[in-house]
Amino acid sequence: MADGAAGEAADLGASEPPAAVADASGQPTEPVVVLIGPPGAGKTKVGKRVARALGTSFTDTDRVVVAEHGTIADIWASKGELHFRELEREAVRIALAGAGVVALGGGAVLDPRTQADLSGKRVALIMVDADAVADRIEGDKRPLLTGGGVAAWSALVDQRMPLYTALASRTFDTSRRKMDAVAEEVTAWLTDGDAETGSSKAPAESAPAEVEENEAEDD
Ligand SMILES: Nc1ncnc2c1ncn2[C@@H]1O[C@H](COP(=O)(O)OP(=O)(O)OP(=O)(O)O)[C@@H](O)[C@H]1O
Ligand SMILES: O=C(O)C1=C[C@@H](O)[C@@H](O)[C@H](O)C1
Ligand SMILES: [Mg+2]
Numbered sequence: 001m002a003d004g005a006a007g008e009a010a011d012l013g014a015s016e017p018p019a020a021v022a023d024a025s026g027q028p029t030e031p032v033v034v035l036i037g038p039p040g041a042g043k044t045k046v047g048k049r050v051a052r053a054l055g056t057s058f059t060d061t062d063r064v065v066v067a068e069h070g071t072i073a074d075i076w077a078s079k080g081e082l083h084f085r086e087l088e089r090e091a092v093r094i095a096l097a098g099a100g101v102v103a104l105g106g107g108a109v110l111d112p113r114t115q116a117d118l119s120g121k122r123v124a125l126i127m128v129d130a131d132a133v134a135d136r137i138e139g140d141k142r143p144l145l146t147g148g149g150v151a152a153w154s155a156l157v158d159q160r161m162p163l164y165t166a167l168a169s170r171t172f173d174t175s176r177r178k179m180d181a182v183a184e185e186v187t188a189w190l191t192d193g194d195a196e197t198g199s200s201k202a203p204a205e206s207a208p209a210e211v212e213e214n215e216a217e218d219d
Pocket of ligand 2: 038039104
């Protein structure tokens with residue numbers, strides 16, 4: 001569970017992923033990792049890559065809600081945030097009772113039931129800083145950010161950061177790293193428990209934020 005100090009290299013170095021839980025036949029009975037973090041951090045993009053690398057399934061709770069109920073913006077506009085949160089909670093409950101890689105919507109961790117469900121699981125906080133997120137959220141349709149831009153994003157992150165760090169086993173920063181590299185680090189952490197990879201510290205030679213021109217929306 002939490003080291004409470006995600007972002008501090010020393011503490012991150014000490015964190016090992018909790019052991020995977022499997023049944024008698026070796027089948028996983030919980031997600032291999034759960035990705036949490038603010039909008040635009042890269043949970044969906046990184047999660048897909050980690051699942052691909054591990055040869056397992058990928059579940060994104062935002063996408064589950066959208067597939068079952070329509071766009072988040074529409075749900076939010078027609079029935080309000082509380083209704084969206086209940087739909088989200090149901091998607092999260094089912095995803096966390098399953099296997100594979102699971103990415104949660106940015107605000108899913110606000111629900112105390114989800115906080116309880118995350119206890120003892122491998123939780124990776126996917127983070128980004130305000131400078132790097134600006135381009136990613138430009139013209140964003142996420143209801144909480146519409147019109148508010150980076151200021152709204154920063155206010156939301158300031159408010160949630162204690163919760164994110166308390167729930168996370170480890171933090172991975174996507175601000176100035178290629179997503180493939182971040183995904184490799186998450187995968188290495190899960191498979192090797194490698195303390196030197198998965199650090200939230202960007203390496204000295206870190207590349208500028210990746211521009212993914214030819215990537216499919218979904219990828
Ligand atoms: N390392 C990165 N470098 C550059 N752009 C990135 C990086 N990670 C994500 N992005 C871009 O940021 C946007 C948001 O990424 P993604 O949808 O994976 O975030 P998310 O954490 O799942 O957000 P949400 O909580 O809203 O679902 C995408 O347009 C993606 O291409
Ligand atoms: O941070 C949030 O509260 C949200 C993040 C997105 O992933 C969506 O779940 C929705 O836009 C709400
Ligand atoms: Mg996402």
